[in-house]
Amino acid sequence: MTDSSYPIGIPGQPWGAEQIGEWRSRQSRQRRYGEDVVPRIDALAARYEKLAYGRLDYAGETYTLLALRDRAFDPALPTALVTGGVHGYETSGVMGVLEFLERHAAFYSGKINLLAVPCVSPWAYERINRWNYDAVDPNRNFRADGPAQEAVALIALIRSVEAGFLLHIDLHETTDSDESEFRPALAARDGEPYEPGEIPDGFYLVDDSANPQPAFQQAIISAVEQVTHIAPPDPRGEIIGSPVVAPGVIAYSLAELGLATSITGARYTTITEVYPDSPRTTPAECIDAQVAAVRAALDYALAHP
Template identity: 80%
Template sequence: MTETSIFPVGIPGQPWSAHELSQWRARQSRQRRYDKDVVPRIDMLADRYEKVAYGQLDYAGETYTLFGLRDRIINPALPTALVTGGVHGYETSGVMGVLEFLERHATAYSGKVNLLAVPCVSPWGYERINRWNYNAIDPNRNFRINGPAQEAVALIEFVRSAQKEFLLHIDLHETTDSDETEFGPALAARDGKAYESCEIPDGFYLVDDSENPQPAFQQAIISAVERVTHIAAPDPHGEIIGSPVVAHGVIEYRLAELALSTSITGARYTTTTEVYPDSPRTTPDECTRAQVTAVCAALNYALAHP
């Protein structure tokens, strides 16, 4: 577990006002470029997929076009799958995992599934390497119609535009040391609460839906990924980040109640991947390969068990 400190914005015990929000924004700086890292790779895929501009963000004069990719020909006889990354923009292998899957592996599923993919749901967060958006809102706790996170609302509307029943949604994430050193303390400070530290798990794990558990599906992904990288072990309490481990490398959340991204499609098979990029036992390339492996394993299982 990593050391934590008092977050430098706000007064302990008092929720943020507009003043503290402005202070927090002043601490954020662009550290990489969505238009240089991500968009050109999406453009390169546009000869194989339909590139869809499904929304636009405007934060203090900085605009970001939200892009998705989907099969050019939708076959109504085939199931539909959604692959997303970058819901939390700082989780790099999620973004890179979607792109690499599309570039190297997606053609293997042509004629088997109608594919929708969104590599970077939160480009402002990607550029600032931040969990939140410009308004200090976590998109992945706000996937609801008319919610406060523009990124989440736009993705919901994009999914609805598909007008298809989804078989699968896999959302690619990371659990990082900065969850403990920065983003957890920031959340507590924003809401005027005391921060309770949490042990960061060393390894890959999955989040299933406690209202629609699919244990065989989750284990098929774990079995594939553990050939690429190590799987997180439970802590001494039998938990991973405060949730009971229900199977090897798997915990469960109430997806709809928490307004998480994997609740928006109503798919039979849903999962959230969690890679630990700060482990001394892994590399950025291995993390991305683990994400790609998870996507392929999820598709393989779902298509074999529709």
């Protein structure tokens, strides 16, 4: 595909309000945040404090942004943030947070303060899309004055937490639709040529190039490879255009790119990426991989505070 084949806009010209409106008109609700996610959060509220930390109102469609945290934050303990659904279409991120909370989080009670946000972008979750209602990618806009309401609300939640963060793990997916839809849409929106890329087959992590934690990343890779396969580097020694710094690990400058894992100042940060479209895995296995990553991240951080 080239930029001229995307059905919205004029090649070489960034979108304006008309093109964003046309893009928006093509987005249909395919699933329900209120049916898939909110009831599971409500069920967990018997064990955790449910926080309504923001509200989205997109053309009359409203979404309450929800988090769960330990009922008694102990200032003597470290604090961990677990997030999913920054990109709403990345299903195993949302389900991985919920699955971890339901099945494994109790093990960490009294060891670490947990704050979890299962679905940062509910409008995009319902449309199975990367962007929000305004055709903005929240995960390139995590700044307090940014254009993504989802990101601004999460930053405000983090700033309300008095304890410092030891860990932030953010659960993501890479899918075939990245290459068939979302990257071409990005090029069209920005008036730039579309350069085809490659989808890595397997799980990988994104470390922070400004604060590399190689042993932490390797501990997660070692746990996840017991569940699903790790993405190999391409012939250039890269994954999605970035050099592989260790098996299954690449590194970005998180703050420079405005990524979610830049907002806590945590010592340990990572972004997970699973590939549910691989013939070598299943959606259920990808959720299990996300849960294994969260557990390994917590275990390592607690052992190396």
